[in-house]
Amino acid sequence: MNMRSERHVTIVGAGIVGVCSALWLQRDGWAVTLVDSLPPGRGASFGNAGNISPGAVVPYSIPGSLRQVPGWLFDPTGPLSIRPGYLPRLLPWLFGWVRASRKEEALRISAAMHALHSESFEAYAQLTRGTDAEGLVERIGQLYVSEKPGAAAGSALAQEMRAKAGVAVQVLDANDIQQMEPALAHRFQSGILLPDNGRCRNPHRLVTALAEVSVRNGAQIVQGEVMAIQTEGSRVTRLILDGGSQLTLDALLIAAGAGSGRLLKQFGRSVPIEAERGYHVTLADPGVVLHRPVTHRDWGFAAQPMDMGLRLAGTVEFAGIGAAPNWRRADLLMEQAKRMFPGVQTDQVSRWCGDRPSLPDGLPVLDRMSGVANVFLAFGNSHFGLTAGPVMGRAAAALLNGRATRLPMQHFRLDRFGRVPGLFA
Structure with missing residues (x-):
């Protein structure tokens, strides 16, 4: 590994994207400092469902999805909830989501998702080989099930998207599902298996193990919250952390998940x-x-x-960054698990709540900040942070080094939202 320390980058965010970015940048000879208010992997990376999905090419915003929203909102056990009083603040995001659900937009987003997710396992293999993280990532397939005949595969457009991307899909009936997963209730009538997808056995351990590798390679980890970013001319020069400590900047990579928007406001963005x-x-x-x-x-x-143990993860709640948890949402998962797995034991339970960093079109930002020479951006993975993390980190390293990537970077630009007049000022 090339471990020159001629250049230094400070990465704000020690989740899966920030830590993977650190490792790729170290391979390019960068010295690295990781800054986060929490220890590595304790944010959204800690609590995700653990899916690693190269076959994730179907956006959440596709034609027809809008029609389901009212039913979800009026169903207290449904997968979507908006906190009372938060809807007015959410409207700009919802307008962007509706725009992204048009067929031509959904197809564009699907192609970008394929490019971003398809090499996830290969990228993980390069980062984890010979480390304590090796073996935590497994390609063992993923099963999707529905209680409705023929519904597991999704809409005709969803099936078209998988076919265009070359995603392997095995269609299953009720008998197939029972043979594959005998613990499931007999209520499931349709299923699909995505054999090239997989999982992480312990997402928190994956991030901490990779962070430990970066430290052995010379990285520094600083725990603290960024309170201000100082600039001189067209460059950032210093981070001010809570408590008053300061970090001098050579280059800055913002990979702070849902907190990235607050940092961008310091640049007037x-x-x-x-x-x-x-x-x-x-x-x-x-x-x-x-x-x-x-x-x-x-x-x-x-x-x-x-x-x-057995992790049950999901539901979507819009309440604002840092809002107090509504643990009823977690309790719903246990109730659903009892219907899904007859005989499941719920005596030893831990609960978690976290903020997925979500943009209206479901795609992240991968870009350099216009007008500021030494600021770079890698955040906003929505439901696919664990899948996209190593590929986003590799792309972030390419941005800092001025290299081209195989990704269609135009789909991940920060200014793509400004093309909706008056929507995102």
Whole structure:
């Protein structure tokens, strides 16, 4: 590995994107400082469902999805919730989401998702080989099930998107599902298996193990919240952290997830990022055996066998960044699990809530800041941070080094939202 220290980058954000970016940049000879208010991997990366999905090419915003929203909102057990009083603040984001759900936009987004996700396992292999993180990432397939005949595969457009991307799909009936996962209830009538997808056995351990590698390679980890970013002319020069400590900057990479929007405001920039909040419960001794990740398409949540037990993750709540948790959303996951897995044991339970960094079109920002020579951006992975993390990190390293990437970078530009007049000022 090339470990020259001629250039230095400060990365704000020690989740999966920030840590992967650090490792790729170290391979290019950069010295690295990681800054986060939490220890590595304790933000959104800690609590995700653990799915790693090269076959994730179907946006959440596609034609027809808008029609489902009212039913979800009026169903207290549904997969979507908006906190009372938050809707007016959410409207600009929702308008952008509606725009992204047009067919031509959805197809564009699908192609960008394919480019971003398709090399996830290969990128992880390069970063984890010979480390404590090796073996945490497994290509064991993912199963999607529905209680409705023929519904697991989604709409005709969703199937078209997978076909265009060359995603391998096996269509299953009720008998196939039972043979594959005997612990599931007999209520499921349709399913699909995506054999080239997989999982992470312990997302928090994956991030911490990779962060430990970066430290052995010379990285510094600073725990603190960024309060101000100082500039001189067209360059940033210094971070001011809570407590008054300061960090001198050579280059700055903002990979702060849902908190990235607050940092961009210091440059007079606005980005329509929302905390698309998710919840999980982990059952330490579930009493049922699951062989691969299973997503319930009707209820919008995933069940994942992990080293810590059976994790149930999902639901979407819009309440604002840092809002107090509504633990009823987590309790719903346990209630749904009892319907999904007869005999599941819920005696040993841990709960978690976190802020997914979500942009209206579901794609992240991967860009350099116009007008500021030494600021770079890599954030906003929505539901696919664990899948996109190593590829986003590689792309961020390319941006800092002035290299081209195989990604269609025009789809990830910061200014793409400004093309909606008056929407994102």
